[in-house]
Amino acid sequence: MSITVKKDAALRRAPGLGGQPSAKRRRTVSEQNRPLWMLTPGALLIGLIIIVPLILGIYIAMLQLDQYTIRKWISAPFVGLNNFIEAFTSTDLVHAFGNSVGFSVIATLITVPIGVYAALATQNAYRGRSLVRSLFLVPYVLPSFVVGSFWRTMLQHDGIVNKVLTGLGLPAGQWLTGPASFWVLILVEVWAAWPFIYLMALSGLQSVDQEVHEAAAIDGALWWTKLRYVIFPYLRGPVALACLIATLHHMNNFSLAFLLFGVPAPFDVQVLPTLVYSMSFTSLRFGMGAAMALISLLLIALPLYFYLKAVRLDTGTDAGGKK
Amino acid sequence: MSNNQAPDVVLDVPLETSPALRTGSAARKTGRQTAAVYRLLPAPLLVGGTIVLCAMVAIPLLYIVFSSMNSDVEVARGAFFPTEFTLDNYSKIWRTLPLGNGLINSVMIAGAVAVVSSLLGIITAYVLVRFEFVGRLSILRGLIGLQSVPGGLLLLPVFVLFASAGNYLGITVIGTYWGLFLAYLTFALPFSTWVMVTYLRGLPKELEEAARIDGSSSLGVLFRIIFPLSWPGLVVSGVFSFLLGWNDVMFASVLTRPNTQTVAVVLQIFGSSAEGGALPLYGQMMAASLVCAAPVVILYLIFQRFLVGGMTAGGVK
Numbered sequence: 323m324s325i326t327v328k329k330d331a332a333l334r335r336a337p338g339l340g341g342q343p344s345a346k347r348r349r350t351v352s353e354q355n356r357p358l359w360m361l362t363p364g365a366l367l368i369g370l371i372i373i374v375p376l377i378l379g380i381y382i383a384m385l386q387l388d389q390y391t392i393r394k395w396i397s398a399p400f401v402g403l404n405n406f407i408e409a410f411t412s413t414d415l416v417h418a419f420g421n422s423v424g425f426s427v428i429a430t431l432i433t434v435p436i437g438v439y440a441a442l443a444t445q446n447a448y449r450g451r452s453l454v455r456s457l458f459l460v461p462y463v464l465p466s467f468v469v470g471s472f473w474r475t476m477l478q479h480d481g482i483v484n485k486v487l488t489g490l491g492l493p494a495g496q497w498l499t500g501p502a503s504f505w506v507l508i509l510v511e512v513w514a515a516w517p518f519i520y521l522m523a524l525s526g527l528q529s530v531d532q533e534v535h536e537a538a539a540i541d542g543a544l545w546w547t548k549l550r551y552v553i554f555p556y557l558r559g560p561v562a563l564a565c566l567i568a569t570l571h572h573m574n575n576f577s578l579a580f581l582l583f584g585v586p587a588p589f590d591v592q593v594l595p596t597l598v599y600s601m602s603f604t605s606l607r608f609g610m611g612a613a614m615a616l617i618s619l620l621l622i623a624l625p626l627y628f629y630l631k632a633v634r635l636d637t638g639t640d641a642g643g644k645k
Numbered sequence: 646m647s648n649n650q651a652p653d654v655v656l657d658v659p660l661e662t663s664p665a666l667r668t669g670s671a672a673r674k675t676g677r678q679t680a681a682v683y684r685l686l687p688a689p690l691l692v693g694g695t696i697v698l699c700a701m702v703a704i705p706l707l708y709i710v711f712s713s714m715n716s717d718v719e720v721a722r723g724a725f726f727p728t729e730f731t732l733d734n735y736s737k738i739w740r741t742l743p744l745g746n747g748l749i750n751s752v753m754i755a756g757a758v759a760v761v762s763s764l765l766g767i768i769t770a771y772v773l774v775r776f777e778f779v780g781r782l783s784i785l786r787g788l789i790g791l792q793s794v795p796g797g798l799l800l801l802p803v804f805v806l807f808a809s810a811g812n813y814l815g816i817t818v819i820g821t822y823w824g825l826f827l828a829y830l831t832f833a834l835p836f837s838t839w840v841m842v843t844y845l846r847g848l849p850k851e852l853e854e855a856a857r858i859d860g861s862s863s864l865g866v867l868f869r870i871i872f873p874l875s876w877p878g879l880v881v882s883g884v885f886s887f888l889l890g891w892n893d894v895m896f897a898s899v900l901t902r903p904n905t906q907t908v909a910v911v912l913q914i915f916g917s918s919a920e921g922g923a924l925p926l927y928g929q930m931m932a933a934s935l936v937c938a939a940p941v942v943i944l945y946l947i948f949q950r951f952l953v954g955g956m957t958a959g960g961v962k
Binding site: 356357358360361363364367368370371372374375376378379382392393394395436439440442443444445446454456457458459460461463464465466467468470471472473474475476478480481482483484485513521524532535536539545548549553570573574576577580581584594595598599602603608611612615616618619622626629630633 | 681682683684685686687691694695698699701702703705706708709712720721722723724725765766768769771772776777778784786789790791793794795796797798799800801802803805806808809812827828830831832834835838863864867888891892893894895898899909912913916917925927930931934935937938941942945946949953
């Protein structure tokens with residue numbers, strides 16, 4: 323690499339390019355002829371569908387809004403913070419909050435070793451590897467509403483899962499109600515979501531230099547030592563980021579729980595997205611639903627904060643901007 | 646994207662040195678000997694784990710395929726293999742549930758979202774990457790933040806907003822394609838823009854400067870220079886925007902009426918009602934699931950090379 327850099331520097335000092343300011347000083351972002359009007363369509367949409375509803379949501383959360391007052395919601399009775407107080411004291415909110423945190427964290431923790439292993443296992447070429455790689459992507463690629471509907475079929479009381487279990491001499495279970503349902507949600511989410519960690523780990527492995535392998539081989543490092551001290555440091559960044567994004571996805575995942583259990587979801591598997599949905603569109607208590615939706619922002623606040631800190635926003639201000 | 650200077654460097658290294666000391670592509674050619682150097686996992690762990698993982702993924706997939714060719718009764722009894730393979734389910738589903746209508750609605754809505762959000766994404770990204778202005782970094786940060794906003798937070802206010810457009814302004818939005826289109830478009834936009842931001846950063850600025858010197862306007866640069874160069878990025882943002890619309894159940898279940906239902910809602914309603922009947926139509930449900938999944942899986946397989954990068958977009962940079 324150092325050879326390349328020197329050659330470049332030499333070229334820049336060549337007589338033909340002499341007096342000009344070096345390319346390094348030129349910025350890729352310019353301040354002239356800014357066509358800022360091009361931002362307006364996007365800004366309008368985000369304003370109309372995200373910003374306005376967000377503000378409206380805060381207002382609705384303070385209204386006594388239900389199916390009777392929805393038609394003239396502007397004149398619905400204003401109740402201040404009552405909805406929030408009631409949400410905390412006399413609904414399943416705290417329980418659902420705990421479920422959401424538990425579900426998301428456990429699902430992420432289980433997917434990490436699977437995803438990292440899969441990345442390591444497909445890094446070295448072998449015959450049929452591209453087929454394996456394509457297969458690994460399928461669970462992630464399937465829409466959650468499809469994943470939900472076929473797992474639901476498999477987990478029916480008379481379904482294939484119980485049939486296999488009894489065939490092996492194990493007791494059949496009630497998977498879609500009761501305490502087991504929480505673990506079923508985790509299991510299905512893990513089945514569908516691990517390839518994301520795999521992809522991120524794969525992108526981390528791609529940044530491992532060839533020389534590193536050779537150095538490890540010369541030192542006679544065993545496979546585990548090499549992984550632990552040589553390869554894993556490369557994966558730490560991408561996998562940590564993957565964990566944040568995956569946790570956010572788990573927390574916001576409504577479709578899977580909705581398809582597996584319907585609304586209102588069984589108590590044991592009531593997560594925040596399904597609670598907000600059933601409060602708004604099954605119980606038709608819109609004000610309470612909006613209040614709960616706002617409270618659910620607390621859920622994603624922590625991972626989102628770290629995610630925003632971790633992402634490098636701007637790499638375009640240096641010379642060339644080429645990779 | 647790759648560094649075009651690399652081959653020069655490699656050639657400088659004498660080829661006589663031991664395999665372990667060779668660098669870059671030269672080492673890759675030496676085959677078995679060096680394969681051991683780059684191996685990450687011992688063979689038993691590699692083979693065993695890969696088989697377990699493949700089985701974990703493939704068995705449920707095979708289950709859907711086999712069940713879709715089985716009778717409803719046998720699937721309900723927990724059969725894996727059909728005693729008699731039949732394609733009846735694939736002809737019955739079009740009558741038992743409004744699948745065709747749902748598919749057309751989904752293709753129309755998601756397709757329109759894909760096209761429009763890619764277009765808006767590249768325009769917005771162009772301004773964000775190439776021009777300096779107050780609030781630029783906040784917008785970039787906002788693009789990431791907006792991708793994480795839970796849909797459930799916005800569902801109700803958007804519903805109320807759209808309902809009000811009907812009640813107060815006389816514009817019907819709920820139950821039409823427009824409501825869903827606008828909602829998906831807005832949720833797709835931050836991602837599309839972010840994908841195009843990361844893509845445009847990699848494009849050299851020289852071509853644009855040349856066009857500017859020739860008197861091109863910003864729009865001219867955008868459509869004659871940037872656009873033709875960015876189709877790989879456009880594919881990624883288009884496909885993922887399409888999938889956002891295709892995969893959503895939450896907004897579609899609230900903002901549609903029976904004639905505008907997307908296929909996701911059709912399947913969800915069928916799933917929850919099919920079990921209520923005396924004879925659950927599981928075989929047909931699996932066939933319908935496969936029909937819904939097929940376009941998505943095919944899209945991925947066609948564009949796999951581009952999309953893998955897109956799936957980690959926002960994470961890698």
